[in-house]
Amino acid sequence: MALLRRYGAYLAIAAAFVYFLxxxxxxxxxxxxxxxxxxxxxxxxxxxxxxxxxxxxxxxxKHPVTSMIPLPTGSPLPLPKIQxxxxxEDKTAKNIREKRxxxxxxxxxxxxxSYRERAWMQDELEPITGGSKNPFGGWAATLIDALDTxxxxxLQEEFHSxxxxxxxxxxxxxxxxxxxxxxxxxxxLGGLLAAYELSGEKILLQKAKEVGEMLYHAFxxxxxxxxxxxxxxxxxxxxxxxxxxxxxxxxxxxxxxEFSRLSQLTNDPKWYDAISRIMEVFEKQQGKxxxxxxxxxxxxxxxxxxxxxTGFTLxxxxxxxxxxxxxxxxxxxxxxxxxxxxxxxxxKTAIRHTLYRPMTPENADILMSGFxxxxxxxxxxxxxxxxxxxxxxxxxALGGKIFENEEHVAIGRKLADGCxxxxxxxxxxxxPEVSHLYxxxxxxxxxxxxxxxxxxxxxxxxxxxxxxxxxxxxNLRLPKxxxxxxxxxxxxxxxxxxxxxxxxxxxxxxxWQAAAWDMFTAIQQNTQTDLANAALIDVSVSDSxxxxxxxxxxxxxxxxxxxxxxIFSEPNVISLDDYVFNTEAHPLKxxx
Ligand code: DMJ
Numbered sequence: 001m002a003l004l005r006r007y008g009a010y011l012a013i014a015a016a017f018v019y020f021l022x023x024x025x026x027x028x029x030x031x032x033x034x035x036x037x038x039x040x041x042x043x044x045x046x047x048x049x050x051x052x053x054x055x056x057x058x059x060x061x062k063h064p065v066t067s068m069i070p071l072p073t074g075s076p077l078p079l080p081k082i083q084x085x086x087x088x089e090d091k092t093a094k095n096i097r098e099k100r101x102x103x104x105x106x107x108x109x110x111x112x113x114s115y116r117e118r119a120w121m122q123d124e125l126e127p128i129t130g131g132s133k134n135p136f137g138g139w140a141a142t143l144i145d146a147l148d149t150x151x152x153x154x155l156q157e158e159f160h161s162x163x164x165x166x167x168x169x170x171x172x173x174x175x176x177x178x179x180x181x182x183x184x185x186x187x188x189l190g191g192l193l194a195a196y197e198l199s200g201e202k203i204l205l206q207k208a209k210e211v212g213e214m215l216y217h218a219f220x221x222x223x224x225x226x227x228x229x230x231x232x233x234x235x236x237x238x239x240x241x242x243x244x245x246x247x248x249x250x251x252x253x254x255x256x257x258e259f260s261r262l263s264q265l266t267n268d269p270k271w272y273d274a275i276s277r278i279m280e281v282f283e284k285q286q287g288k289x290x291x292x293x294x295x296x297x298x299x300x301x302x303x304x305x306x307x308x309x310t311g312f313t314l315x316x317x318x319x320x321x322x323x324x325x326x327x328x329x330x331x332x333x334x335x336x337x338x339x340x341x342x343x344x345x346x347x348k349t350a351i352r353h354t355l356y357r358p359m360t361p362e363n364a365d366i367l368m369s370g371f372x373x374x375x376x377x378x379x380x381x382x383x384x385x386x387x388x389x390x391x392x393x394x395x396x397a398l399g400g401k402i403f404e405n406e407e408h409v410a411i412g413r414k415l416a417d418g419c420x421x422x423x424x425x426x427x428x429x430x431x432p433e434v435s436h437l438y439x440x441x442x443x444x445x446x447x448x449x450x451x452x453x454x455x456x457x458x459x460x461x462x463x464x465x466x467x468x469x470x471x472x473x474x475n476l477r478l479p480k481x482x483x484x485x486x487x488x489x490x491x492x493x494x495x496x497x498x499x500x501x502x503x504x505x506x507x508x509x510x511x512w513q514a515a516a517w518d519m520f521t522a523i524q525q526n527t528q529t530d531l532a533n534a535a536l537i538d539v540s541v542s543d544s545x546x547x548x549x550x551x552x553x554x555x556x557x558x559x560x561x562x563x564x565x566x567i568f569s570e571p572n573v574i575s576l577d578d579y580v581f582n583t584e585a586h587p588l589k590x591x592x
Contacts, residue, residue, distance in 0.1 A: 047233065053172030054236035056213040061220050062240060069273040071263055076333025076591045082401045082576040084508030093510070100517055101568040105153050107524055107533070108561045111552070112150070112158065114531040115142055121165060127532035128550040136183055136554075137174040137232075140166070145187050145558035147195035147204075148586055152574060153565060159199070166192075167203050171210045172236075179232045181218045182251040184211065186320070186584040187554060189258045193265070194586035205265060212262045212271055215255075219274045225281070225301040226274070228252060243301040252278060252301055253321030254583060256328040256339075261588045264331075281306075283338060286345055290374040293349025295321065312372040312379075314350055315389035320583035322346055323391060326399040327580040333591050343399060351411065353379050358418065358437035360481040361448050366418035367411060368437060383439035383483075387431055387490070390419040391583075393499035397506050398576065409506070416499040420515045423496060425479040427542035429522030431496065433487035436460065453480065460484045477540040491535040492527065492552060494559035494585060501563040505576050516567045523560075559585035 089097075111125075119125035119132035123141035126132060135141075143162055150159040171188075189211045196204035218230040218241075225243035228251040235241060256275045263272035282295065285306035289295055296309035297317045314322055325343035329336065354369045369389050371382040397412025399405070422431040438456050440446030457473050460483050478485060497519055504512035526546050527533040533556060534548040541547070562585050566574055579587035 047175065047177040049175065050173045050233065050236075053170050054214075054232075055172060056210070056217055056236075059217065059236065059238060061217075062238075063220050063222055063224065065224065065270075065273060068269050069276040070269050071260070071272050072332055072335035074333075074335055076335065079330055079334060079577075079590070080401060080404050082398065083505050083571060086508055086571045097513070097568050100513075100520070101565065103524075104520065104561060104564045104568060108149065108153060108557060108565070109155070111532040111557055111561075112146065112155075115146075115557075116158075118531070121169075124554060125532060125552055126550045127529045127534040127552040128548060130531055131550070134175070136187060137176050137179055139169050139171060139174070139184075139188060141187050142554040142557060144169075144191040144195075145554035145584065147191055148198055149557055149562045149565070151195060151198045152562060152569075159195075163195075163199075163201060163203065166207055169207065171207075171214050174232055176232070179214075179218075179230045180251075181215055181226055181228050181230050182248075182254060185215060185255050185258050186582055186586075187558070189215065189262065190582040190584050190586035190588075191558065193258060193261050193588060194582075196265070197587065197589050208262060209266060212259070212266075216270065216274060223302070223304065224274070224277045225304055226252065226255070226278070228301075243304075245300045245302045246298050247301045248317045249295050249297055249299050249306075250316075250318050250321045252299065253282060253295070254324050256324050257331055257580070257582045257588060260328060260331055264591065279338060279342070282342060286342065291349060291353060291372060291379055293345045294318075294353075295346070310374050312354070312374060313389075314354055314369045314392050315371065315384070315386040319388055319391060322350070323395050323583055326395070326402045327582075330402055330580050330590050331588060340403060344403065347396075347399070347408065353381060355411070355415075355443065356381060356383050356437075356439035357443040357446055358383065358385070358481060359440050359446050359448060359453065360421065360437075362421075363446065363448055364417070364421050365414065366421050367414040367443065368418045369415065370439070381439060383437050384486075385418075385422060385431075385435050385437055387419075387433050387493050388495055390416075390431075390495035391498055393417075393419065394502035395499075397499070397502055401506060401576075412499070413503060413507070416496075416503045416512075419496040419499060420519075423515075423519055423522070425481060426539050427479075428526050428539060428546055429518060430490045430526060430536065430539045430546070432485050432539050433489045433491065433493075435482050435486060436484040437481060438483050450480075453483065456483045477542070479540075485540055488538040488540050489536060489549075490523075490527075490539045490546075492523075492533060492556040492560055494555055494563055497560060497563040497567070498581075498585070501567045502576070504567050505571060508571075513567055516564060520564050555584060 115125045118130045121140045122132035123134040123136045123138060147162060189208055192204050192208035196208060217235045218226045221241050221243045223243060227241055227243055228247050259271035259275040263269050281304045288307050290310050291312045294312045295306050297311045298309040299306040325339050329339035353372045355367050356370055358368050368385050369392050370384045373380050393412045393416030396408045396415060400408030400412060423429055438453055457478060461476060497516055500512050500516050527536060532552055535551045536546040537549050539546050574587050579589055581587050
């Protein structure tokens with residue numbers, strides 16, 4: 001009974017938390033998990049204006065560590081070669097490539113100009129009305145996120161002028177009540193570190209350190225687990241803090257790259273120590289979860305205990321946790337085998353339980369990664385397809401190279417192909433945020449069966465009792481192969497082009513550049529506004545162009561346009577043999 005009460009209380013807290021996230025920005029509900037499909041929710045509501053600025057480095061800690069976990073020592077191990085050996089380029093191919101590169105740069109410059117004129121120092125430009133908003137603490141998220149793209153695109157004047165204003169940003173104050181630690185880490189800390197790595201400008205490392213000092217206070221809890229939706233002002237006032245009982249696993253598991261690099265660049269081990277304590281918990285819990293090998297979407301950081309939630313995925317709310325394991329391994333020069341162990345263990349489970357081959361009219365030999373509900377001895381796969389999970393192709397391919405596993409590289413290729421297929425399947429060539437497909441019984445062969453597809457569409461849409469189910473299928477605007485579209489938006493996300501870029505650099509095959517160009521032209525034609533580019537409300541319409549919404553997240557210029565630019569650059573520009581990208585596409589240098 002006591003156990004039931006405790007479990008009931010846990011569920012009630014989890015449900016309340018999930019409902020809170022859901023109300024923030026999710027217009028749809030996930031069928032199997034009933035949790036919103038994205039971990040990067042915004043920071044939260046405004047609070048009364050703050051007096052003064054917190055000097056984070058000087059605020060005493062309530063729970064300082066007694067002994068510091070040091071960075072691994074020794075010379076970095078040589079990593080296997082990642083990039084394809086590109087030979088001399090054919091003249092016509094070079095010509096085409098350079099024209100495409102110019103088009104991508106023009107798209108970026110347009111957005112940058114409008115941001116500069118209309119929303120300078122704000123987090124985001126509103127690309128239709130020209131207004132602005134501050135969902136990320138008001139620390140100029142778009143500016144910081146796009147700094148390294150400016151450098152890579154050789155926009156030197158803009159880079160140096162922007163850098164001067166970065167110097168004035170005060171990370172000791174915000175009008176937001178809560179700070180999203182994950183978002184601040186990947187966008188601000190990641191952005192500043194990468195811009196520093198590329199330019200060598202000391203002020204950028206200084207600002208990265210200021211962000212690091214701030215975020216370090218989110219770890220000031222009795223068990224040193226960080227608070228992910230963090231009460232900035234409570235911490236600034238020196239009040240006691242405790243880690244949360246319901247935390248999204250990506251938010252606690254995707255701090256390793258930036259924190260490790262910050263420790264390496266400052267020679268201060270405290271950030272590496274902070275994330276190492278988290279990864280020790282991941283190691284302890286890996287074999288105890290409901291789907292051993294993987295970690296569930298919601299975890300209890302206070303206990304810590306990762307054994308309650310039954311939902312598992314490589315997609316939203318878990319994604320970058322897995323992505324960071326091979327990348328952190330590389331960043332630490334291969335000197336911490338824990339990251340290899342965690343990655344290999346989790347991928348074994350992910351391959352077995354989350355991957356499926358969708359049934360398509362072309363009998364395409366592709367893969368997708370869905371959602372798994374693990375209860376008792378059962379693990380049931382729900383063949384969902386999220387835009388967010390399109391990063392997985394690149395992760396498997398890169399991880400396969402790092403750990404010399406060709407089977408993983410092949411899986412990566414099929415996953416990336418799955419997203420290319422999904423883009424092409426929609427009327428305007430852009431895939432939606434969340435949809436469902438029909439999973440073939442196995443991944444080796446699968447023939448299209450129109451009747452199975454129609455039955456599945458009808459079942460999902462609950463059309464069984466309708467007079468004319470086929471007419472209703474038409475009303476659902478589903479390309480063949482799609483059994484439901486649960487969220488019809490495209491919000492300028494990067495994951496598909498991210499994987500296509502990685503596959504191109506790893507294989508050297510031109511098909512990936514061709515796929516990238518199709519994606520770019522489709523996105524550019526449909527998302528352009530008078531000022532910049534806007535998210536789309538519905539990519540499934542066919543009789544008119546997709547309607548837009550007044551939003552341009554900072555990852556459009558930080559990630560999406562950067563990957564489009566890099567796939568048409570010379571392959572030695574930010575080579576995958578020299579850099580690993582954080583989950584916001586900020587390149588961090590691999591120590592050699
Ligand atoms: C970005 O902030 C990051 O790529 C994150 O890992 C997931 N969501 C967005 C882009 O879609």
